Amino acid sequence: MPGIQVFLPKSQVVDGRDKPGHDERNRAMTGEICHHFMREGRLNCWISNDSLVPKTPKDRTEKSAHTGRRKTMIAHRSISFSGMALAASLLAAQHANAQELIFGSWTPAREYQNAQVMPDLFKTIEKETNGQIKWKLVPGGQLADGKTTFTAVKDGLIQGGLAVPTYVPNTVPALFIIYSTVIVGHNDVIATSAAAMETVYFNCPDCLDEVRKLNAVPLGGWTTPAYVLACREPVKSLADLKGKRVRATGGNAEMFKLAGAVPVGATLVEAVSLLQRGGLDCQHGIADWLRTFGYADFAKYVTDAPLGITGPAIGMFLNRDTWNKFTPEQKRLHMKQAAWMSAKMMIGNFIISEEQGLQTVIKDKGVQMIKPDADFEKVTSEYKKGERARNIEVGKNFGLKDPGAIIDAYEKNVEKWRKLSGTVGRDIDKLADLLDKEIYSKVDLSKL
Structure with a gap:
């Protein structure tokens, strides 16, 4: 040879x-x-x-x-x-001819999107394109972390990845404004997830423009369910929270700052070692992450109080050069699968797995639920009083002309989807069809 x-x-x-x-x-x-x-x-x-x-x-x-x-x-x-x-x-x-594409995920291999969602999505795409497009999942941050995913996709080092706007707020300020609008008063993750992506596609030209500048296309996304506080020591009151170092980003960081805590802008992956070494006192996130990210090994005390819904994360942040090589049929296939991916995350991860994950760490890791004092409710209520004005100021400082319009559209869309979310129960395929009908099929793919 x-x-x-x-x-x-x-x-x-x-x-x-x-x-x-x-x-x-x-x-x-x-x-x-x-x-x-x-x-x-x-x-x-x-x-x-x-x-x-x-x-x-x-x-x-x-x-x-x-x-x-x-x-x-x-x-x-x-x-x-x-x-x-x-x-x-x-x-x-x-x-390019083979269309062998890399999806570089910075979350662990066992995290729900990597373990339960993307493998099935990629199999469907390969089957529906008769093998013309093959995606390969590379999890665990082997190719890019949560922050560098944006540049890795832009430069084509990976063709797709999971994008969280709060890690690079100055790069995607319009998306960041949606993410910083914390939804309280309910835990309807279907309504907030659908509303967030409807806002991105139809009510936020700045969102799409900033993604175009990154040589990318946003396919699908979701908010989380209501976050909870998981700490190394019990936290049940505002006095307990004062001075605690809490992993929080976006509007959540401001929320904890107002409550007397010290927000730390670490990624979800970075939080693991910080909790282990004592660099963090608390992790702010969903209960299932205690299991999938391993926080339960170090954060044994969960304050039993919902602390608001945030998002969206863009589930498939796709390289635009790759997107432009797809046929119209292949683009539509990816968009329809983005609706299914989003539905699977909303129900499969954020409802079903969220419930199972919490019970698992209580049983296997000794995690304890801590009932908070009455004053703990002020963590969210005091923050919401000035949230809109703060977010508008932040958006204008980032150069957005009308951040208030983005906030208003998102909150209006949440109320719209609150009426629709109850029609699907826990049926993932039914939700996927509803999302596709109301949002994804209406996106003009030639102008995305």
């Missing part, structure tokens, strides 16, 4: 090491080329820097003998960096 040696130019090597940033990306692309050709069984391949590549025929023979890389009857070839670019373009073309 012939061999190929792919190398980086000498200008990219400093003290025997590659420079960071784009040079690391070049090396990663080089590795991708090598792995592709070896996987195809076409030739052997290895990587080196051109400072190590011999310059003369004699040197090449001696160097190859020294490294043991030259084998009898094997012809070796080297590619310059410009040649590597050509090989990369050929490889990219092959990938």
